[in-house]
Amino acid sequence: MFVSIGVRFEANVEALNMVETAGNYSKHRRVPYIIEEDGKLKTIYVPAMSGESLGHAYQELLVKESKALNLPVCEDCEKFEFFKSMNKKHLEKKIKPIPKDREKIEEAIIKSCVIEDIGGFLYAEKPPVKRTSAFQFSYALPIKSIAIYATTEPQLHARHAQTVGEKKEGASEQMIYYVETGTAIYGFTFNIDLDAIGISGLTNKPVVDEESIKKRREASLKAIFRMLSSQQFGAKLSRFFPVGNIMEVAIAITEHPFSVTSPIYDNYIEKTEKRLKVVANTFGEDTKFITTNDEKTSEECLAEMINYIKDKNII
Numbered sequence: 001m002f003v004s005i006g007v008r009f010e011a012n013v014e015a016l017n018m019v020e021t022a023g024n025y026s027k028h029r030r031v032p033y034i035i036e037e038d039g040k041l042k043t044i045y046v047p048a049m050s051g052e053s054l055g056h057a058y059q060e061l062l063v064k065e066s067k068a069l070n071l072p073v074c075e076d077c078e079k080f081e082f083f084k085s086m087n088k089k090h091l092e093k094k095i096k097p098i099p100k101d102r103e104k105i106e107e108a109i110i111k112s113c114v115i116e117d118i119g120g121f122l123y124a125e126k127p128p129v130k131r132t133s134a135f136q137f138s139y140a141l142p143i144k145s146i147a148i149y150a151t152t153e154p155q156l157h158a159r160h161a162q163t164v165g166e167k168k169e170g171a172s173e174q175m176i177y178y179v180e181t182g183t184a185i186y187g188f189t190f191n192i193d194l195d196a197i198g199i200s201g202l203t204n205k206p207v208v209d210e211e212s213i214k215k216r217r218e219a220s221l222k223a224i225f226r227m228l229s230s231q232q233f234g235a236k237l238s239r240f241f242p243v244g245n246i247m248e249v250a251i252a253i254t255e256h257p258f259s260v261t262s263p264i265y266d267n268y269i270e271k272t273e274k275r276l277k278v279v280a281n282t283f284g285e286d287t288k289f290i291t292t293n294d295e296k297t298s299e300e301c302l303a304e305m306i307n308y309i310k311d312k313n314i315i
């Protein structure tokens with residue numbers, strides 16, 4: 001079973017994805033973006049959030065949901081340090097001595113860590129072993145039709161030092177700094193292949209038992225629910241928590257991989273619904289489409305998603 005979620009959210013005065021600091025200036029991530037204006041294509045630069053940043057937040061919540069369900073999480077991932085068994089030093093924490101066989105290495109990692117089972121890993125030693133992530137995140141980008149209104153603007157802030165008695169020569173009483181803030185209505189896509197969880201990417205056979213696979217799938221869905229309902233994604237939340245909300249979600253649940261039309265397009269819900277019908281008719285498959293269209297909250301949609309998958313005995 002495959003789940004694809006399109007999300008739209010409004011974020012005013014956010015600093016969700018900063019890329020570099022030059023002196024006292026922190027820059028927001030910005031990307032080139034093609035838009036159409038008066039029948040002509042042009043490129044503009046817009047604020048953006050990387051899929052890496054969204055993926056990191058998701059995996060942090062996946063750690064918490066996995067632990068709540070008593071599923072194994074390795075020592076590194078538990079600390080939100082996603083090294084993903086990248087070398088001998090990190091793999092030895094899971095299995096010692098390290099087997100020479102690729103399948104045995106993969107099996108040991110999947111068994112000992114849900115995050116690496118679901119989020120993939122790359123063991124870059126001899127023999128190298130790679131596991132593809134079961135989930136995918138796009139970048140979060142401004143909605144196309146109103147992308148020209150997306151802005152980045154530096155905000156001036158100051159830190160004040162306490163001054164007691166006489167001021168020392170050269171000591172500054174305040175330090176000024178700029179944080180570039182973004183304002184936009186963003187859209188992003190999240191996909192997850194529930195069939196890949198707990199299954200070897202090398203042999204295509206289950207590595208853990210059926211009950212454990214179901215629990216792992218449940219954790220993967222609860223983590224995206226938490227991520228959207230709590231808005232705990234992106235950087236600088238302690239002082240630049242975005243002013244705004246999740247506006248819309250569109251969830252497609254299919255038997256095989258299917259991705260919702262990107263929420264950067266205005267008609268993405270109607271388009272996805274149309275595409276899903278063709279898939280259902282052509283392949284004779286069950287499909288389910290849940291959206292906030294009929295006044296449902298995003299939480300109601302996400303709960304409906306989990307219940308539908310539970311009814312199908314997948315989790």
Ligand SMILES: [Zn+2]
Pocket residue numbers: 073074075076077078084085113114115116
């Ligand atoms: Zn791990």
